[in-house]
Amino acid sequence: MKKSSAKKRRPAKTPPGDFYRLRLYIAGQTPNSIAAIANLKKICEDNLRGKYRIEVVDLLEKPQLAKGDQIIAIPTLVRRLPPPVKKIIGNLSKTENVIVGLDLQPIP
């Protein structure tokens, strides 16, 4: 589980279309948030074959970050790359919804 602050940018090693940057907003280590993190890791491992980076932002530690991505619900998952930005809410237990909502094109 990687935790990094928002604005760090690293050049993508592969063309943008193939690399996913996902940010998960949580509010403390609640059971729901922990479930979301686990669900997210599984979905990415199953579908994105390592071509992804997950960033977890805990709003209890950094409340000021909620405004930028307009976060109301917890957990919220934001797909930052590849564009366009997509946002879904919930603990990610409904896998189908996650894939469709994030428009995850499985990487072969």
Next chain:
Amino acid sequence: MPRARPKVARRPLAKAPTGIQGLDEVTGGGLPKGRVTLVCGSAGCGKSLLAMEFLVHGAVRYGEPGVCMDFEETEEKLRANVASLGFDLRDLARSKKLLVDYVAVERHEIAETGEYNLEGLFIRLGHAVKAIKAKRVVLDSIEALFSGLTDSTILRAELRRLFQWLEERKLTAIVTGEAGEHTLTRHGLEEYIADCVIALDHRVTEQLSTRRLRIVKYRGTSHGTDEYPFLIDREGISVVPLTSLALAHKALTDRVSTGIPALDEMLEGKGFFRGSSVLVSGTSGTGKSSVAAKFVSAACARGEDCLYFAFEESPSQILRNMSSVGLDLERWVKRRLLYFHAMRPTSTGLEGHLAAIHKLIAKLRPKVVVIDPITNLVSASGAYDVKSMLTRLVDFLKVEQITSMFTNLAWSGDPQQGAGSAVSSLMDTWIVLRDSKPNGRPRRELYVLKSRGMAHSREPRELIVSKRGIELGMVLTDHTLASTVADPSAAAKVK
């Protein structure tokens, strides 16, 4: 007679003043402190402005910084609302008096992937409240969440939790809600608000807009079920706190001159009772405004402030007309004893006019008020209850011990015409003017149709208007009173 004691709550609620003119009077001090108030109404009724005024006044006048979570308005519109109250949103933010967080609720179609709550909203609100040590909060309009989030069970549970969260932190909050078809708000927010619900109404009937505020619920405070007219002007919202009073005003016994000595004679030689209401009616051109002008002139000469509401002629027209009959009103205007306020009757509905009248009277505190004429106001009232509105106005004037004169246009000889029937029973004194042509020679007549509490003369006298001024001639004996009243039973209806 012993007055009924007002209801006393078992645990009286502390109140947070809104600073909105008239609203604090109507609520007995403001909104319930540390509780959530719901303000609902249709689009454009003024709820966002009310909420914003509550925050701005709270921060600037009462030392209570405020946070606004804005779910709908654009930043532009909010800034304009605040600017209309005379403040700059950015300055207020810089000085930590007011913070706004614009919450965008996007429509998610397959957004929801499992369990969630709205903790993000709580975190943002908490963060803002902490940043400026806010004591007041506005959520405008939280029903926008319903269009963005499809799971209404979660949403409702979270709303309940949010209102508890606010009360735990002793924040005085306003939540705005869109009016529903069969419920107060579209999504039934009123179910979660225990303490105070205010409904705003904005109607346009026959191109006249009327605005009304109603206190639907206010726990712990006895409130009238009245609707209060309000207006929105350059200074924000003004509520007219006129209630149907229980005729509790004192009847004064001192008298004031009518300004016309012969008319004073007809009224026991003393003139009107101070604080009474006088109606002057007559057909066009019979001299009603002149009678009003003489009255006002006499009052100013006594050093009393007069407020003249002109609904037909412009003040400069009135000044010119009166000077042509030897009445110099301009000197009183210059000495700031006479204040004119001119308005087109069709500029707003009756409630709007009443609100403006009330506001000016509260500001200038005159001893004499003239409304010239009241005719068009009455016909501009549309569907609302004219009598009720006018009763409140006259009651208000009497409580303030203001002597008031209303002119009314009657189209024919029957004084009951025009606004006559709606208004006459509210009036203590009724003076009628008319034209007549006995023996072919036209002349004007004046008579006192009624004057409560005094033995008045009922004989008509000739009204002579010339460059020298306004005088009453001798008592007319060439016809009796009975034949001049259009219908004898109409005289009986008078009272």
